[in-house]
Amino acid sequence: xxxxxxxxxxxxxxxxxxxxxxxxxxxxxxxxxxxxxxxxxxxxxxxxxxxxxxxxxxxxxxxxxxxxxxxxxxxxxxxxxxxxxxxxxxxxxxxxxxxxxxxxxxxxxxxxxxxxxxxxxxxxxxxxxxxxxxxxxxxxxxxxxxxxxxxxxxxxxxxxxxxxxxxxxxxxxxxxxxxxxxxxxxxxxxxxxxxxxxxxxxxxxx
Numbered sequence: 001x002x003x004x005x006x007x008x009x010x011x012x013x014x015x016x017x018x019x020x021x022x023x024x025x026x027x028x029x030x031x032x033x034x035x036x037x038x039x040x041x042x043x044x045x046x047x048x049x050x051x052x053x054x055x056x057x058x059x060x061x062x063x064x065x066x067x068x069x070x071x072x073x074x075x076x077x078x079x080x081x082x083x084x085x086x087x088x089x090x091x092x093x094x095x096x097x098x099x100x101x102x103x104x105x106x107x108x109x110x111x112x113x114x115x116x117x118x119x120x121x122x123x124x125x126x127x128x129x130x131x132x133x134x135x136x137x138x139x140x141x142x143x144x145x146x147x148x149x150x151x152x153x154x155x156x157x158x159x160x161x162x163x164x165x166x167x168x169x170x171x172x173x174x175x176x177x178x179x180x181x182x183x184x185x186x187x188x189x190x191x192x193x194x195x196x197x198x199x200x201x202x203x204x205x206x
Contacts, residue, residue: 005146005186006033014184014191020165021188024195031187031194038144039111040104041071046139047096047131048089054203060088073101096131103129115145142186151178151185157196158189165195 003010011030015022036042048064049057064087068075076097079087084094103109109129114122119141126137138152152158153174163169166177181188197203 004033004035005142005148005190006030010148010184010187014181014187017181017184018188021191024191028194028198031190034143034190034193035146036143038115040073040100042144043100043111043126043132043136043140044071044076044097046136046143047100048093049139050093050131050136060093063087064089073104076101077105093131099130100132111144114140119147119150142189147186149183149185151175151181151189153178155189158192161192161196165192 011025015025036045045057045061048061052060065071067083067087068079079094081091081094084091084097089097100109104111109125114125117125122141122145123134123137126132126140127134135152135154138150138155141147141150142152153171159169159174162174162177166173168174168177178185178188
C-alpha cells in the first residue's frame with residue numbers, strides 16, 4: 001500500500017528542513033491525514049467548499065445528500081433549479097455540480113481513474129470541467145489521491161498562515177519558501193492547515 005501524506009519518515013525530514021514545522025509539531029502534534037475516497041461525491045464536496053467555511057459547506061452537502069439519497073451524477077442531473085435552491089445550493093454551485101455530473105455521465109471525466117495519471121494530466125482533466133480550477137484540483141489531489149508534493153498557493157488559510165508564520169503574503173514569496181519543502185509540500189500544507197485550524201479552535205472535518 002502506498003504511504004500516506006502524513007507518515008513518520010516524511011515528518012522527520014520536513015521538520016529537519018524547517019524549524020517552523022518543528023514548532024507546530026511540538027505545539028499541536030502531527031496533523032491528521034485528511035483523506036477522502038476518490039470519486040464523484042468527494043469532488044462534489046470540494047466544489048461545495050469553494051469560498052465557504054467548512055461548516056457551511058458541510059451543512060449544504062448533507063442537505064443535498066439527504067434529499068437525493070444516493071449521491072451520484074444521474075441524481076444530481078435530475079434536480080431542478082428549485083430543488084437545488086431548497087438544498088441551499090447557489091445557482092453558481094448548482095451549475096458546477098451539473099457540469100461535473102455531465103462530464104462523468106458522458107465519460108469525459110472518470111474520477112476513480114485519475115490516480116493512475118501524472119499530476120499535470122490530473123490537473124488538466126479536472127480543470128477542463130466548468131467550476132473546477134487549480135484550487136479544487138489541488139485539494140482533490142491532496143485529499144483523495146494523496147499526492148506527496150502538492151501546494152495550493154491560492155488557498156486562503158495557507159496565505160493567512162504564511163503571513164502569520166513567515167511574514168510573507170505575495171504569491172512569489174510564498175512559492176519561493178514552499179520550494180524549500182519539496183518533495184513534501186503536501187505534508188507542509190497539512191501542517192499549515194493544522195496550525196490555522198488549531199489556532200482558531202476550528203475542526204477540519206468535512
